[in-house]
Amino acid sequence: DSGVTQTPKHLITATGQRVTLRCSPRSGDLSVYWYQQSLDQGLQFLIHYYNGEERAKGNILERFSAQQFPDLHSELNLSSLELGDSALYFCASSPTSGGGTDTQYFGPGTRLTVL
Amino acid sequence: GQNIDQPTEMTATEGAIVQINCTYQTSGFNGLFWYQQHAGEAPTFLSYNVLDGLEEKGRFSSFLSRSKGYSYLLLKELQMKDSASYLCAVDQAGTALIFGKGTTLSVSS
Numbered sequence: 001d002s003g004v005t006q007t008p009k010h011l012i013t014a015t016g017q018r019v020t021l022r023c024s025p026r027s028g029d030l031s032v033y034w035y036q037q038s039l040d041q042g043l044q045f046l047i048h049y050y051n052g053e054e055r056a057k058g059n060i061l062e063r064f065s066a067q068q069f070p071d072l073h074s075e076l077n078l079s080s081l082e083l084g085d086s087a088l089y090f091c092a093s094s095p096t097s098g099g100g101t102d103t104q105y106f107g108p109g110t111r112l113t114v115l
Numbered sequence: 116g117q118n119i120d121q122p123t124e125m126t127a128t129e130g131a132i133v134q135i136n137c138t139y140q141t142s143g144f145n146g147l148f149w150y151q152q153h154a155g156e157a158p159t160f161l162s163y164n165v166l167d168g169l170e171e172k173g174r175f176s177s178f179l180s181r182s183k184g185y186s187y188l189l190l191k192e193l194q195m196k197d198s199a200s201y202l203c204a205v206d207q208a209g210t211a212l213i214f215g216k217g218t219t220l221s222v223s224s
Contacts, residue, residue, distance in 0.1 A: 002157060033211060043158070043202065045211035056211055090157060103148070104212060106157040 004107035018079040025093030032074040038087040117141040119215035135188045137203030145206040152200045
């Protein structure tokens with residue numbers, strides 16, 4: 001158990017809908033990262049937040065957004081869902097702003113299925 | 116551009132040694148991580164290399180050559196529970212990790 005929690009574990013929804021995925025980082029960690037993992041693409045970085053502020057964006061679609069709250073938990077919002085958004089969504093946390101030996105620890109993931 | 120290459124699949128037998136290679140071409144490099152991921156589960160941290168050379172940690176070792184853009188993960192005394200995907204990831208710019216697609220290792224008895 002990495003200490004990172006994610007809810008829900010599974011989510012099944014229909015195309016066009018909107019969902020919110022939640023992540024709580026390890027105690028004391030200030031950074032939260034979101035990744036998407038699909039069968040053909042591997043783990044793809046979406047976005048990084050450090051202490052409430054956005055630090056970096058990866059291949060995140062405009063239909064997706066995220067935020068990190070004062071208590072450091074983070075939410076990833078996915079809207080206008082398409083079949084291709086079906087994937088495992090992982091959250092990771094690290095103690096500082098990233099880089100060097102700032103190891104990222106991953107949560108158990110949320111499996112999103114869009115029908 | 117950025118590119119991280121690993122073999123897609125490897126097979127080995129219990130008790131053997133296996134080496135999983137990773138080559139990378141990225142616009143920046145702050146270090147290289149190896150993660151293990153069992154099917155449907157979270158990636159778990161195995162090792163981190165920033166300087167050239169070998170880092171040993173129990174049955175697992177990781178090697179890095181920055182000049183060659185090359186790393187490998189060495190697994191000794193293989194066990195059935197080592198059957199998993201092994202992900203090579205480059206810390207490109209001190210923030211996000213850029214992952215390879217992973218190597219699926221199957222260990223048989």
